[in-house]
Ligand SMILES: Nc1ncnc2c1ncn2[C@@H]1O[C@H](COP(=O)(O)OP(=O)(O)OP(=O)(O)O)[C@@H](O)[C@H]1O
C-alpha cells in the first residue's frame with residue numbers, strides 16, 4: 001500500500017477507510033496496532049503515516065534500507081521518541097499501561113560496553129521493574145537471570161565483565177535481559193547484526209520458542225535472503241509503510257523495488273533471495 | 282602553625298575526609314553517566330552567586346560573612362548555570378560540550394567581575410571570598426564539619442538506596458525509560474547530589490578544583506574493578522584518602538592551599554592505579570579486564586601483572602633470567618614463587634603456554 005498524499009496535520013480519531021493490505025485489518029486483539037503514526041526529529045518527519053496491525057503469536061520482520069526509520073518506529077512505539085500524531089495500542093491499551101508486557105532489545109551500539117557490570121547483572125536489569133524501587137537484587141533474581149543466560153547459551157560467561165564478551169555474546173546478553181521480563185511483545189532492533197551463524201541460529205530458535213509460547217516479536221532485519229525463512233509477516237518500511245502483511249503475499253520483488261528504490265546491489269541481493277524462494281509453494 | 286594533634290586540625294581533616302567520601306560515591310555515578318563535566322559547569326557557575334549574596338547581605342546591613350547566605354547564593358547561581366546548559370542544549374543545535382564551555386566561562390567571568398565590584402565596596406569586607414575559588418580547608422570549624430557530615434551521610438544514603446536505579450540509568454537510560462523508570466527525575470536526583478557535594482566542598486576544595494574530586498577518584502577506581510559496587514567503594518576510599526592526606530598536608534605545611542593539595546594527592550593515587558594496572562592494560566584487549574579474565578580462568582600465574590598467562594616458570598639457568606611474557610618486570614615471578622609452579626601437581630593450570638586471551642606468546646629467551 002502506498003499512500004502518497006501527505007499525512008493529516010493532526011491525529012484524527014475517526015478511523016479512515018484504508019486499503020488494507022491482505023490480512024491486516026485493525027482488530028482489538030492485535031498485539032500491536034499503530035494508527036496513522038507520524039514521527040519527527042526536530043520537526044523533520046522521518047516516519048509518515050504508519051498504519052500497522054500485528055496479530056499476536058506472529059514473528060514480524062521489519063525490513064528497509066538504512067535510515068528508513070526502522071529504529072525510529074520501534075522507539076516511537078516505546079514512547080522513547082514523541083509522536084507527532086497517531087495512536088499506538090499494545091494489546092488494546094496504550095503502551096503506558098502495558099509496559100510490563102513489552103520487552104525491548106536495543107541496537108547493540110546503544111550502550112557503552114565498558115561499563116563495569118557483568119553479563120548476569122545486565123540480565124538482572126530486566127527484572128528491575130518487577131523488583132521495584134529501592135529493593136536490591138536478591139539471589140532469587142540472580143537465579144532467574146542465570147536461567148535466562150542458560151537459555152541463550154552463555155551461562156558460563158555470567159560473571160564476565162561485558163566488554164569481555166564477543167559481539168554475539170553481547171547480543172545474547174541483551175536477549176536474555178528481554179527474556180527475563182516474560183513479556184508478550186518483543187521489539188528487537190537488529191538482533192542479527194554482526195553475529196555468527198551459530199548465534200544467528202540460536203536467536204532464530206529462540207524466536208520460534210517465543211512464537212510457540214504465543215508471544216509476538218517484531219524484529220528489525222537486514223538480511224533479505226533469510227526474511228522469508230524466519231518471519232511469518234513482514235513490514236517493508238521506507239519512511240512510510242510500503243507494504244505489510246503475510247510474508248508470502250507481501251515479500252515480492254515489486255514491493256522490494258518500491259522499498260529499496262534504485263539501490264542496485266541490494267536489488268540484486270533481493271532478486272537472488274526471491275529466485276530462491278519462488279520455487280517454494 | 283597547626284599540628285595534627287590540634288583539635289582544629291582534626292576537625293578540618295575529618296570534614297574534608299567525609300567530603301571526599303561523598304564525592305567519590307557521587308563521582309562514580311556521574312562519570313559512568315558521562316555527566317562528569319556538568320559538575321564543573323555547576324561549580325564555576327556558583328561564583329557570581331557568592332559575590333551577589335555577599336553584596337545583598339551587606340546591603341541588608343549584615344557583615345556578608347554568613348556562610349549559609351553565601352552558600353545559598355552559590356547554590357542558586359549554580360542551578361541557574363545548570364539550567365542554562367540544559368536550555369542551550371535544548372533550544373539550539375549546540376552540543377553539550379559547547380554548552381558546558383559557554384556556561385562555565387561566562388558565569389565564572391561574571392563571578393570574577395562581581396568579586397571585583399565587591400572588593401571596591403570596602404577593604405575588610407570582601408576578604409575571604411577568594412577562598413571559595415581555591416579552597417581553604419583551614420577555615421572549617423566544628424559546625425562546618427557537622428554540616429558536611431550530615432550532607433555526606435545524606436548523599437551516601439541516597440546513593441545506596443538508589444544504587445540499582447542509578448546502575449540502570451547509567452548503563453542504559455533508553456531501556457530504563459521503556460521499563461517505566463522516570464529517567465529525567467533520576468537524573469535530577471543525581472544532579473542534586475552533585476550540587477550538595479559541590480556546595481559542601483566549596484570551603485575546603487574550592488569551586489575550581491572540586492570537579493577533580495568528582496572525577497579523579499572514580500576514574501582511578503575504574504582501574505581496579507569490574508564491579509560497580511566495588512568501584513563505588515574504592516572511589517569513596519580514594520576520595521577520602523586524598524582529602525585526608527591533602528588537608529593534613531596543607532594544615533601542617535604553611536602556604537600549601539588545601540584544594541591544590543587534595544587534587545595532587547588524588548592525582549597521585551590515580552597515577553598509582555594507572556601504573557599498577559598498566560602492565561595488564563598494555564597487553565590485554567579489554568584493558569582493565571585482564572584481572573577478571575585471570576579470575577574467570579581459575580588461576581593467576583603472576584599476581585601483579587594479572588595477565589592471566591598460564592605458564593610455568595622454567596627451571597635451571599633459565600630461571601633467573603626468565604620473565605613473565607606479559608610483564609616486563611621480574612618482580613612478577615617473585616610473587617608466584619610461593620605457588621607450586623614447579624611441582625608436577627600443578628599441571629592443570631600453568632602447564633599450558635598461552636593466555637586465556639588466546640594471544641600466542643613468543644618463546645622465551
Ligand atoms: N536522534 C536523531 N536526531 C535526528 N535525526 C535522527 C535521529 N535518529 C535518527 N534520525 C534520522 O531518522 C531517520 C531514520 O533513522 P533510523 O535510525 O530509524 O533508521 P534505521 O531504519 O533504523 O536505519 P539503520 O538501518 O541504519 O539502523 C534517518 O534519516 C536519521 O538520519
Ligand SMILES: [Mg+2]
Nearest residue numbers: 070071072107
Ligand atoms: Mg536502526
